[in-house]
Amino acid sequence: MTTLHLDHTSRWFGNVVAVNDVSMTVGPGVTGLLGPNGAGKSTLINMMAGFLAPSGGTVTLDGTPIWRNEESYRSIGLVPEREGMYDFLTGREFVVANAELHGLDDKAAAKALATVEMEYAQDRKISTYSKGMRQRVKMASALVHEPSVLLLDEPFNGMDPRQRMQLMDLLRRMGEEGRTVLFSSHILEEVEQLASHIEVIVAGRHAASGDFRRIRRLMTDRPHRYLVRSSDDRALAAALIADPSTAGIEVDLKEDALLVQAVDFARFTALLPQVARAGGIRLLTVSPSDESLESVFSYLVAA
Known part of the structure; x- marks a missing residue:
């Protein structure tokens, strides 16, 4: 050996x-x-x-x-x-x-x-x-x-x-x-x-x-950041922040969108469409904003 x-x-x-x-x-x-x-x-x-x-x-x-x-x-x-x-x-x-x-x-x-x-x-x-x-x-x-x-x-x-x-x-x-x-x-x-x-x-x-x-x-379970645009960002943010899968939400004025930090990836991805449907909100954009390898590895270093 x-x-x-x-x-x-x-x-x-x-x-x-x-x-x-x-x-x-x-x-x-x-x-x-x-x-x-x-x-x-x-x-x-x-x-x-x-x-x-x-x-x-x-x-x-x-x-x-x-x-x-x-x-x-x-x-x-x-x-x-x-x-x-x-x-x-x-x-x-x-x-x-x-x-x-x-x-x-x-x-x-x-x-x-x-x-x-x-x-x-x-x-x-x-x-x-x-x-x-x-x-x-x-x-x-x-x-x-x-x-x-x-x-x-x-x-x-x-x-x-x-x-x-x-x-x-x-x-x-x-x-x-x-x-x-x-x-x-x-x-x-x-x-x-x-x-x-x-x-x-x-x-x-x-x-x-x-x-x-x-x-x-570890990479999958790390906090994820999503950029979300919808027909009613204010109502969507209020519904999402009430759930423990979401750690924080910011308004990105430049992008005219929400930046959502999800700490429970699986729960959040199931929650988002449910909340939108229940509130009559149309989701226009849902995209990860930190999915580069650099962001994944940086999280591992800090973990």
């Missing part, structure tokens, strides 16, 4: 703190690293892969520091978000080159290409590949030495639905085999389909850790 461990790990670039005092353990199975864009996910992954030194704290693989430890590269495969590819090579040549860096032969490259289902295009130049095909060739190069740890930075970017399903199935199988798989994403649905365990990063800080369903429930 191969385990990555971060202990009070930080990384800063000049005066910019990209990762701030993060501690987490990533073990066998599939783990999702979730957070909004710019949260520090790529910096964390680069430290786990041994490409960045921690400015503070430690990053270890089975208890051994990864930074400047060449042996660790035998166990780690990295699929970076950035391209970093040689467009003048064919897909096969690119994967063979990576195999040779590990002292392996063409057979290892052929197996890796077959694993990601890229044999059909292996003799085409990478310059002709779509974004999804480039992602899969990067995946093949990371798998060529059959690593026990696989780190993927936004691996589903640019993939069509079929390619996404193929990659999800592959990562799921690898997790079931006992490999340690960590992938980053800023999209909740991607993580929900693949990872039961997640780590949440917001603004470089560790915001939450654990079972996806438990953390997803």
Whole structure:
């Protein structure tokens, strides 16, 4: 069992703190690293892969520091978000080159290409590949030495639905085999389909850790803000504020609407149409005003 461990790990670039005092353990199975864009996910992954030194704290693989430890590269495969590819090579040549860096032969490259289902295009130049095909060739190069740890930075970017399903199935199988798989994403649905365990990063800080369903429930149960327009905002506000599912209502003069804070999401969504019907009020607009990932994660940090 191969385990990555971060202990009070930080990384800063000049005066910019990209990762701030993060501690987490990533073990066998599939783990999702979730957070909004710019949260520090790529910096964390680069430290786990041994490409960045921690400015503070430690990053270890089975208890051994990864930074400047060449042996660790035998166990780690990295699929970076950035391209970093040689467009003048064919897909096969690119994967063979990576195999040779590990002292392996063409057979290892052929197996890796077959694993990601890229044999059909292996003799085409990478310059002709779509974004999804480039992602899969990067995946093949990371798998060529059959690593026990696989780190993927936004691996589903640019993939069509079929390619996404193929990659999800592959990562799921690898997790079931006992490999340690960590992938980053800023999209909740991607993580929900693949990872039961997640780590949440917001603004470089560790915001939450654990079972996806438990953390997803926290996201659902947080106070929600809705923008509501109706044929009689005054009467609607009076009826809603009388119910315990509503914590507060403001009048947004600019939007000519009500801003409603609901503390019981399920009860409020059932209450609103009932109150409107009972009062003869026509609902013109009902829309969430804080449904961005940033707002969700900010709530988790404060919780």
